[in-house]
Amino acid sequence: MENNENLKFESLYLKNQVCFPTYAVANKILRRYQPLLKELDLTYTQYITMMVMWEKRKVNEKDLVEALYLKANTLTELLKKLKKKGYIDIEKDKEDKRNIVIVLTDKGLALREKAVNIPSCIYQDHWLSDEEFILFKGLLDKMLKGNW
Amino acid sequence: MENNENLKFESLYLKNQVCFPTYAVANKILRRYQPLLKELDLTYTQYITMMVMWEKRKVNEKDLVEALYLKANTLTELLKKLKKKGYIDIEKDKEDKRNIVIVLTDKGLALREKAVNIPSCIYQDHWLSDEEFILFKGLLDKMLKGNW
DNA sequence: CTACATTATATCGTATACGACATATTTAAC
DNA sequence: GTTAAATATGTCGTATACGATATAATGTAG
Numbered sequence: 001m002e003n004n005e006n007l008k009f010e011s012l013y014l015k016n017q018v019c020f021p022t023y024a025v026a027n028k029i030l031r032r033y034q035p036l037l038k039e040l041d042l043t044y045t046q047y048i049t050m051m052v053m054w055e056k057r058k059v060n061e062k063d064l065v066e067a068l069y070l071k072a073n074t075l076t077e078l079l080k081k082l083k084k085k086g087y088i089d090i091e092k093d094k095e096d097k098r099n100i101v102i103v104l105t106d107k108g109l110a111l112r113e114k115a116v117n118i119p120s121c122i123y124q125d126h127w128l129s130d131e132e133f134i135l136f137k138g139l140l141d142k143m144l145k146g147n148w
Numbered sequence: 149m150e151n152n153e154n155l156k157f158e159s160l161y162l163k164n165q166v167c168f169p170t171y172a173v174a175n176k177i178l179r180r181y182q183p184l185l186k187e188l189d190l191t192y193t194q195y196i197t198m199m200v201m202w203e204k205r206k207v208n209e210k211d212l213v214e215a216l217y218l219k220a221n222t223l224t225e226l227l228k229k230l231k232k233k234g235y236i237d238i239e240k241d242k243e244d245k246r247n248i249v250i251v252l253t254d255k256g257l258a259l260r261e262k263a264v265n266i267p268s269c270i271y272q273d274h275w276l277s278d279e280e281f282i283l284f285k286g287l288l289d290k291m292l293k294g295n296w
Numbered sequence: 297c298t299a300c301a302t303t304a305t306a307t308c309g310t311a312t313a314c315g316a317c318a319t320a321t322t323t324a325a326c
Numbered sequence: 327g328t329t330a331a332a333t334a335t336g337t338c339g340t341a342t343a344c345g346a347t348a349t350a351a352t353g354t355a356g
Binding site (some may be wrong): 008009011012013014016017018019020021022023024025026027028029030032033044048051052054055067068069070112115116118119120122123125127128132133135136137139140141142143144146148 | 156157159160161162164165166167168169170171172173174175176177178180181192196199200202203215216217218260263264266267268270271273275276280281283284285287288289290291292294296
Binding site (some may be wrong): 060075077100 | 303304305306307308313314315
């Protein structure tokens with residue numbers, strides 16, 4: 001009887017979840033970034049936003065939302081903060097006045113010189129082997145692209 | 149020159165990150181759970197807390213914090229909410245009055261009957277194949293246990 | 297060419313998460 | 327045995343994230 005109950009509710013044990021460790025690892029990653037990013041006066045979400053800006057220099061909010069897999073309302077506040085820090089400018093698209101265009105400032109570009117050391121700091125402690133990292137990233141990218 | 153710059157800042161491209169897709173997949177997972185959990189009047193973090201309670205029936209806050217890979221202050225508010233909903237009771241440990249003991253109520257246990265269908269709903273859309281899921285979970289568990 | 301749908305953002309309310317710091321017990325040191 | 331260190335929680339302030347809803351601009355149907 002006790003055994004039957006175990007069987008019935010097996011799918012609800014924490015140790016049998018895939019979503020839970022994904023969530024927990026994501027939290028662990030955010031905690032790890034925080035002290036490093038504090039020196040740049042960036043939060044993690046601000047940092048990945050800046051990554052897009054360093055690469056593209058100029059983007060629609062819509063494109064940013066898609067690149068970061070977030071919702072527009074999450075970015076609204078964040079972009080105001082990055083503007084306040086002087087890393088970006090926020091403009092209206094003259095062609096289509098619904099669009100917001102975000103432009104990297106010189107100060108924002110300069111920040112990249114300080115950020116360039118972060119990835120090696122983050123990945124240096126060998127949480128996984130090189131092969132495992134590649135495998136892991138492949139699975140993640142598949143999940144991100146997947147339509148679920 | 150342009151090529152040299154690309155090389156120098158390659159590590160800062162979003163597409164070369166491992167942390168970013170982990171974070172993005174975790175967000176995607178949370179969004180997926182939300183409508184299902186709404187029917188149980190639970191958030192995702194409340195749900196994984198209940199998973200521990202369904203299995204253990206009675207735990208220290210400290211053990212809960214360790215099981216969920218969170219910080220104690222994150223759980224304080226959450227436990228108050230679960231108590232308010234009647235799913236748990238919060239007691240002082242008489243042996244060591246620093247400890248808080250969380251106890252599953254009958255109402256909390258009954259909720260498990262409604263929750264038992266959630267895992268199959270969540271995993272049914274084949275984001276990954278069965279083999280990939282096992283692989284993915286193995287990597288996640290390794291990362292969670294890792295000391296970084 | 298006007299009413300209605302669509303699109304891109306913004307606002308608001310709720311629920312995390314965390315670090316920094318404070319508090320209450322318990323343990324340990326001398 | 328008192329004082330100091332360690333442990334377990336709680337409070338506070340900040341920054342996400344999201345759904346629901348509102349608003350403004352553009353597209354489109356008839």
